[in-house]
Amino acid sequence: MDTIKGPAKSQRQRVGGPLGVLLVIDTPSLLMRMADVARDIEGLRVVGTFSSAAQAVDWLVFDRAGWHLAFVDLGLGESGDELVQRLQSQPRPGVVVAVGDHLWREVREKCRAMGVHDLLEKGDVIAFRGYLESKVR
Template sequence: MYIVEDEPTIQDSLKVVLEGYLRAEIVGTAPSEAEAVAWLKANRDGWHLLVVDLLLKQGSGLGVLAALAALGPKCGLVVALTNAASADNRAQCLTLGADAVFDKAAEINEFLAFCADGLGEKA
């Protein structure tokens, strides 16, 4: 799994929860759009789950999703996990190729269930 999240505390919490709950390996993290896009370009087949926050200190998760879409077919699930899960942002994420969008505060259980279902054979 690869995580795009700029808040270190949230990034660390996601690592613990995802590794513990899904028993999957975190292959990397990025706090910015530029770092995430560079890693995704260099590792096109190196992940099974990409978790992207929309609000980053540098760039945005929407930029990451757009860059990923430009790379061609994706190799795993793409999930936006954000505090900015408005109807417009959800629609834009899905249009850019995200498989699902979840609100960090209100939908964490749904996020974990979606990831577990989607990665059942890969995790």
């Protein structure tokens, strides 16, 4: 995991229930693995799993329960950038975490420009688990 300088701005607070995790990852096998990891951690609930930004945007229209942590694949391209903006413009947004192929400086700068302060390497399930466990504590 690579944390980009600056605090993650979240207006959604945990009030006694489990943290809601939203996953938008374009690789189905990785998406399922990440969902399994999130379900295995006490104090978390998976609120949505999507393999495209369009599916997640449609879900956001009808979502009333909200989410605390959203993991968005940078490999979604322009539609992923739009999804990040939509997630951050929600009435009570949680923390958006980028999932990228690399942790290069250029990728971190792109994330920072979008207002995303946390970046995980795509496929690094151990870092993903560690990030989730740190949020549940």
